[in-house]
Amino acid sequence: MSFTQENRTNVGKCDGCEKRCEFKVVHEERCRKGVSIGSGHTCAATIEDMYPVLGDKPINHYLDETGRLITAAVDIRNNIVEIDGKFVIARPEVRQKLREQMLEHARKASKLCDHYKIR
DSSP: OOOOOTTOTTSSBOOSSTTOOBEEEEEEEEETTSOBGGGTOOOSOEEEEEEEEETTEEOSEEEOTTSOEEEOOEEEETTEEEETTEEEEOOHHHHHHHHHHHHHHHHHHHTTSTTOOOO
């Protein structure tokens, strides 16, 4: 049998149990006071929340193999995000890198799930 990905069977999904949870990244915008942008309210300062999702569960934090707390979510405030202790402008390429990192967090967290099968 030769390599194929035509059906994308194992792309973007966990293979640890029969649920086959999907990896996603959620991006939500809100005003600094917590009012949703979509409510018709305008605000001068916005906060964008980006976080990975595994199945239908947001993953803001998870414990790694050693029990260390890992933060997977980021806040982008007025188009500025803190990465490795430095504040950078959240340009499209920065946002893409954040999405990729969050998908990797979801993959790592999936293998630490209580339902993940040891093979």
